[in-house]
Amino acid sequence: MSNGLLLLPDFLLIACGFLLCRYTALDRPIWESAERLVYYLLFPVLLFNSIVKTPLQPAQTLGLAAAGVGVMLCGVALAFALGRWPGVDARLHASGAQIAFRFNSYIALALAERLGGSQGVAWMALLIALCVPVANVAAVWSLARHGGHNYLKEIARNPLIISTLAGLAANSAGLTFPEAVATTLQRIGVAALPIGLLAVGAGLRMGGLKKGPWLAATLLGIRHAVLPAIGFGLTLALALPPEQRHIAVLFAAMPTASSAFVLASRMGGDGPYVAALVTVSTLLGMVSIPIWLALI
Template identity: 65%
Template sequence: MHTALLLLPDFLLIVIGFLLCRYTMLDRSVWDGAERLVYYLLFPVLLFNSIVRNPLQPSALATLGLAGLAIVGCGIALALLLGRWPGVDARLHASGAQVAFRFNSYMALALADRLGGAPGVAAVALLVAVAVPACNIAAVWPLARHGGHGFLKELLRNPLIIATVAGLVASLMGLKLPAPVALTMERIGLAALPIGLMAVGAGLRFGALRDAPRLAAALLGIRHLVLPLLAVVFVRFTDLPPLQQLVIVAFSALPTASSCYVLAARLGGHAGFVAGLVTVSTLLGMASVPLALGAYAALGPVPGTPLR
């Protein structure tokens, strides 16, 4: 119950965004601009500032980064294997496979902030840096085969990756920001999470999942059942400190990225099918994240791992 209450404010912000977009003058056109503001300015500043203020040790960078890639890699492999099912529509699979392994960065950062404050956000920033390129490549590749689109340019221009890499470089160089600059960036970062979460709610859509219900159930099962179970077991065999173990488990159970719909629509996929998957995944995240964290708490920290 404690974990569910911890997440409740974030999910309420999503509900507020949904209601504002559907039933007030703050319609879709307003939230399109808000999403761009969050994606290109607010979140990059939050990521950069969190890393500079809370540098991770090099050994933790490697272990945490590999742990995140391991979870994402399992999701990618399982999602792509679904394409070999007899009777699976190639276009629907190419469009929806990304839902099984991509994650909502907005919710990841908000959750990390609640679980561990700035150190938790710094840990998630690293996961974003290593997982987003892998997820984007795996998401774009099936769609690109149908539409002939490339993805390397998009990866190199991703603002979240740029901000995280810049933060890691600045941290390794021992950069200390002047107090007025640091305070300004901190205040910008504070605006990122509530606006980002409300933008997630504004983007919820109930699409037509009836076109492939079995495929939809399998993709959502990977995202919200298989990956969290793997993460809970996996962290038992790492030497990560408890906070980072907690972040990995929460990361594995997150709702899928709301931008899955945008990618499918832009590359000629089945956008309606993906919109439905994103909506259901967001709702399932309200249960999967608390359940995964509860399972981790029931097992307890890895024996012999120091608290820090």
């Protein structure tokens, strides 16, 4: 299966969520409950469990870490700079800015395993562990500021940020769980991806991007063209070995996170707009990822 086709199951799950919500008895109120389940339990457990089990070894991968964090910071800066352009709708920007810098870690890990085996997975997990806190803090800050929420309070109680920091602390302490507990956490985390993608589809409004097409095009351009180019340049500047270069560029070219829709919906943003952006980003990733990997 090609790298592009690896994204097809994720898009099919989004399509299934859309069809279930529109044409069956599983209507919107059910999916609102599913969104809360994903946001407060499934995604946090997945993040915590993934980070705890990952041998980070940052001292051996400083160049790779620098490339990944550099890509993330560039994405955040470019996304927030768009909010200063005249005529940009503040609510749409607050909701959609995260699209430009957040990434789908599940797809990233799947493709990293295909490209680099267990070593590729370990390198990608390091980038995820370093960049998830930055991405989540930036996304929450944008939504909290626009929605009139107390920023520090939202950061302190955000389940995605809490679970990431807890995972890093547990990893540093060498924490391990009994087999029964580890298996339970694993099974809870596995449910996050399919339910989260189904919730994205259930919240999809086909006309969502009509509210801000220019903003949508720019955010998606940053995510799928600008950041991979920056990632490629950083790998050359840092003289990364070929194997790490593939992982760094793959990370930079990821489609946006499916949880972006859940975060926007839960914090009073424009959920349908973000859901449409997530769907388009997943489609674009099927095309752009093979292209960027071929350029390497």
